Amino acid sequence: MPSPDRLVILDRDGVINRDSDDYVKSLEEWIPYPSAIDAIARLSQAGWTVAVATNQSGIARGYYDEATLAEMHAELIRLVGEAGGEIAHIAFCPHGPDDGCECRKPLPGLLEQIRTALGMETLAGSWMVGDSLRDLQACEPMGCHPVLVRTGKGERTLAQNPELVSQGNDTRVFDDLASFADWLIKQER
Numbered sequence: 295m296p297s298p299d300r301l302v303i304l305d306r307d308g309v310i311n312r313d314s315d316d317y318v319k320s321l322e323e324w325i326p327y328p329s330a331i332d333a334i335a336r337l338s339q340a341g342w343t344v345a346v347a348t349n350q351s352g353i354a355r356g357y358y359d360e361a362t363l364a365e366m367h368a369e370l371i372r373l374v375g376e377a378g379g380e381i382a383h384i385a386f387c388p389h390g391p392d393d394g395c396e397c398r399k400p401l402p403g404l405l406e407q408i409r410t411a412l413g414m415e416t417l418a419g420s421w422m423v424g425d426s427l428r429d430l431q432a433c434e435p436m437g438c439h440p441v442l443v444r445t446g447k448g449e450r451t452l453a454q455n456p457e458l459v460s461q462g463n464d465t466r467v468f469d470d471l472a473s474f475a476d477w478l479i480k481q482e483r
Contacts, residue, residue: 295412295413295414296343296382296412296414298414298416298417298418298419298420299419299420300341300342300343300420301342301343301344301345301412301414301417301420301421302337302342302343302344302345302420302421302423302478303344303345303346303347303405303408303417303420303421303422303423303433303438304334304344304345304346304347304423304424304471305346305347305348305399305422305423305424305425305426305429306346306348306370307348307425307446308424308425308426308443308445308446308447308448309330309423309424309425309443309445309446309471310326310327310330310331310334310346310370310471311324311325311326311327311330311370312325312326312327312446313425313446313447317352317355317357317358318352318366319352319357319358319362320358320362321362321365321366321369324366324369324370326370326373327445327470327471327472329470329471329472330470330471330472331373331374331377331379332377332472333470333471333472333474333475333476334374334377334379334381334471334475335374335377335378335379336379336475336479337379337475337478337479338374338378338379338380339378339379340479340482342478343382343412344374344379344380344381344382345381345382345383345384345385345408345411345412346367346370346381346383346384346385346386347385347386347399347404347405347407347408347422347429347432348384348385348386348387348404349386349387349398349399349404349428350363350386350387350388351387351388351389351390351391351398353388353389354388354389354390354393355390360388363386363388367384367386370384371384382411382412383407383408383411383412385397385404385405385407385408385411386404387399387403387404399424399426399428399429399431399432400427400428400429400431400432401432402432402433402434402435402436404432405417405422405432405433405436405438406436409436416436416437417433417436417437417438418436418437418438419437419438419439420436420437420438420439421438421439421441421478422436422438422439422440422441423441423442423443423471423474424440424441424442424443425442425443425444425445425446425447425448425451426446426447426448426451427451427454427455427458429442430442430458430465439464439466440464440465440466441465441466441467441468441474442458442465442466442467442468443467443468443469443470443471443473443474444467444468444469444470445469445470445471448467452467
C-alpha cells in the first residue's frame, strides 16, 4: 500500500496530454507531452506512486465511448512503461456536468476511487496536479497539496483566479508536469 506522502495524482487532459476545447475524442487526437511521459517515469523511478483522475464527459456527450477511452489509457500506460515508469490507477468520470454524479471534479469522488483502489486510508499529504480550478477544488476535502501547471488550461485558470498565487494560498504553480517532477524529486535530497 502506497503512503499518501508518496502519491501524485494527475489530471489527464492539459497535464499529461494536449487538451482540446473540442474534446480529445480518439487515440489519434490524444497527443501526450513527451516531457510529461518522462516526468511520470522519473517520479515512478524515484519511488512515487502515480495515479490519474480525469473527467471524461465526452462519453456522456456521445463524442466517444469507453472503449476509445480505454485505447487512450492503454497507450498512456504503454508509453510510461517504455519510459521506465508506472501508473498505479486511472480513475475517470464518464458523466456530464448535469448528471448529478459523485465523481465529476470538483467533487472528490475520483480521488476517493483512487484511495480505495490503492487500499489507502487517506490521501492527506499527497499531491494533486491539474490545469483547472476544479482539479484543485477536488483535492481540498481530501487533504491533498494542490499544484497548478501552466499547460493546457493552466494559464487561463491562473489569469481567472489570481488568488491562487496570493500570500497564504498553498497552491504551487509550475510551468508543466516536468518542472513539478523536478522540484518534487529535488525536495528529497
